[in-house]
Amino acid sequence: MKITLLNFTPNPEKTIVLAAKLCYSDSSISQLEDKVKDVSVEKFLNKILQMGHLSVLEHSTFTFGIEGISRATSHQLVRHRLASYSQQSQRYVKFKEPEFVIPPTIKNNDGITKKFSDTVESLYDFYQEMLNAGIPAEDARYIFPNAATTKIIVTMNARELLHFFGLRTCERAQWEIREMAKKMLSLVKKEAPLIFKKAGPGCVSTNKCTEGEMTCGRPDEIREEFRKL
Numbered sequence: 488m489k490i491t492l493l494n495f496t497p498n499p500e501k502t503i504v505l506a507a508k509l510c511y512s513d514s515s516i517s518q519l520e521d522k523v524k525d526v527s528v529e530k531f532l533n534k535i536l537q538m539g540h541l542s543v544l545e546h547s548t549f550t551f552g553i554e555g556i557s558r559a560t561s562h563q564l565v566r567h568r569l570a571s572y573s574q575q576s577q578r579y580v581k582f583k584e585p586e587f588v589i590p591p592t593i594k595n596n597d598g599i600t601k602k603f604s605d606t607v608e609s610l611y612d613f614y615q616e617m618l619n620a621g622i623p624a625e626d627a628r629y630i631f632p633n634a635a636t637t638k639i640i641v642t643m644n645a646r647e648l649l650h651f652f653g654l655r656t657c658e659r660a661q662w663e664i665r666e667m668a669k670k671m672l673s674l675v676k677k678e679a680p681l682i683f684k685k686a687g688p689g690c691v692s693t694n695k696c697t698e699g700e701m702t703c704g705r706p707d708e709i710r711e712e713f714r715k716l
């Protein structure tokens with residue numbers, strides 16, 4: 488799995504402060520620029536987040552290049568509707584080599600790992616056989632498993648990212664999308680540390696687990712992990 492932060496709104500935190508200031512000011516845009524020069528971005532952003540005035544976070548966006556995740560995970564990812572996606576097509580791209588994800592629980596069992604790999608590779612062999620027989624790639628792809636890897640470019644605004652991280656970095660999330668979400672969070676924290684300071688599962692963002700009886704029971708350990716992220 489490889490995650491790259493391809494692009495993001497320049498000065499994402501200042502952009503949010505400008506948007507929030509505008510809501511309560513009769514100043515022109517150029518006047519606002521001067522007014523925020525002496526404003527503590529940290530204090531102002533903290534106030535915005537505490538007030539729940541989250542619509543202004545939508546003015547800052549982040550674009551990721553994601554490679555090497557399984558189709559099983561990309562199907563979960565695109566459920567987040569307030570985002571833009573461009574995914575490598577199995578209809579138009581012809582795959583020459585087997586590329587697939589092996590879950591850790593399978594990797595830890597040598598006998599099962601071999602059977603898993605052999606089975607998936609046989610599917611790719613049959614896929615190639617179908618292509619050679621003149622079957623269109625859009626039809627031959629039907630043989631691919633959920634383990635098949637994909638590439639996708641994703642753009643989300645800061646508000647949606649906070650929501651995404653709240654759900655997908657939780658220990659209750661599926662392992663692969665959780666790993667992906669943590670890597671995404673690590674990247675945006677470097678560019679917008681104030682926005683994403685408390686980003687993470689409920690036990691991190693609100694100090695309260697949202698999973699009820701399904702809790703992992705390790706809130707202190709999880710908080711420490713995200714503090715270091």
